[in-house]
Amino acid sequence: MKLRLWDTNLKVRLIGEALFNMLYWMYFPFITVYFGSSFGNQIAGILMTAPPIFSIIGSLVGGALADRLGRRPVMLLGASIQTLMFALFALSPSRWIDYAAFIGIGIGGAIYRPASSAMVADLVSPQDLRQVFATFTTANNIGAVLGPAFGAVFFFHYRQELLWSCAFVLLLYFIAIYFIVHETVPQLEKHKDLSVSIPRMLKEQWKGYGIIFRDKVFLVYILAGIFALVTILQLDLYFAVYVTNYVPAQTLFSWHDYELVLSSKDIFGWLLGLNGLLFVLFVFPVTKWFRNWKERNVFILSSLLAGAGTFALGLNTNIWFLFFVTIIFTFGEIVRSPVTQSFISRYAPEHARGQYMGANNLQFTVSRFLAPVTVFMSAWLPPMGVFSMILVFAFISILLYIQLYRIHQE
Incomplete structure (x- = not known):
């Protein structure tokens, strides 16, 4: 599906989200x-466990409202919350207000995302979903590659200007959604009666989620995703610990009398950069x-490459x-990215x-809770013990994906 044939909604989203993601990766x-x-690091570590909890709540609420009120109003709500929270962060006189604003930004994003993803599923035919989601992934990862390099300067030296820039871009995006984006929720299913009391509405939505979580196929899909993502998320966790603590400084290349020597931290930075660059390219x-592979086989290949690539780091x-092993690991991450969204778009x-x-985002938030267990266990286990544990997580995800499609076919 060529970009010029995309619906206007998708083009607005692609530009707006690409700009915002660039700024997001400059501070996150x-x-x-x-x-x-x-x-202090200990208190900060405890504080950083709270945002995923609020993100879970925001995702579930955002997903429920997207079906009841429509995609566009919920996207406007999420964008407005983020705009206000970035402005509060920029004006804040206190670190605790900074923290509250950071949580608010996460809640706004969590409310926005399910409606945004549902809008893509509303507008794109099943055979084109992978390609469209791949385009959004590419745009987002351009920001993930360039953002940290700029953020290392701007966040610490021009933080207020950076935060105001985020607020301004989101305000422009809010205006674009308001004036350009049209509603896409199937009209026959859209609830017209909005006079229902809030407690009753929330009760109805939670009842709806109860039905979803009794869906055996969906539940196995979430569990498989959690174990797969625990492996993939190690790039920012044990991967970093291992490289900085166990990989010695080395010469990357030499030319006559010149040598480029990288420290352990430099090596980790290069590996991260390679990961991001591979994603974009x-x-x-x-x-x-x-494109012609079955989703089942793509999920299995993804878990196998990510697990084997991570395990090989310790060799x-x-x-x-x-x-070399970062390339293997990254390809495991790349192949699953578009398929994850396309599966749930077709299945829902x-x-x-x-x-x-909204419920689909649980696999990301729960895996973020579980993934740091590798860093915790590294105090008792040698590196190969930790890498073996990560490989086991990958194999569990493979078994669950096999079971998922067996149930799905039945």
Whole structure:
């Protein structure tokens, strides 16, 4: 599906989200360091466990409202909350207000995302879903590659200007949604009676989620995603601990009398950069290569590559070997990205698409809770013990994906 044939809604979203993601990655990677310098690392670590909880609530509420009120109003609500919270962060005189604003930004984003994803599913035919989601992933990852490099300067030296820029871009995006984006929720399913009391509405929505979580196929899909993502999320967790603590400084290349020597931290930075660059360059080609593959096989290949690539990190500390296994690991991450969204977009019934999208985000938030267990266990286990545990997580996800499609076919 060529970009010029996209619905106007999708084009507005692509531009708006790409701009915002660039700014997002200029502050997000440094937020833990920021709070750690203010409250101490132990308190900051505890504080950073709260945002995922609020994100779960925001996703479930946002998904429910997207089915009841429509996609557009919920996207406007999420964008407005984020705009206000960025402004509060920029004006804040206190680190605790900074923290409250950071949580508010997360809640706004969590409310926005299910409606946004449901809108794509409303507008795109099933055969084009992978390609469209791959386009959004590419745009987002351009920001993930460039953002941290700029953020290292702007967040610490021009923080207020950066936060005001985020607020301004989101305000422009809010205006674009208001004036350009049209509603896409299936009209026959859209609730017209909005006079229902809030307690009754919430009760109805939670009842709807109760039905979703009794859906055996969906439940196995979430569990499989949690174990797969625990493996993939190690890039920012044990991957970092292992490289900085066990990989020695090395020469990347030499030219006559010149040598480029990288410290452990430098090596980790290069590996992160390679991961982001591969994402930007290969999301589209990989999506096309696996276009005719069954989703089941793509999920299994993803878990296998991510698990094997991570495990192989512990086999050798040579920098070029680490580059090689990072490529394997990253391709495991790349192949699953578009398929995750396309599966749930096709599987969710039209009348509950927003709720399914909201519940789908649970695999990301729960895996963020569980993934740090590898860092915790590294105090007792040697590196290969931790890498073996990560490999087991990957194999569990493979078994669950096999079971998922067995149930789904039945």
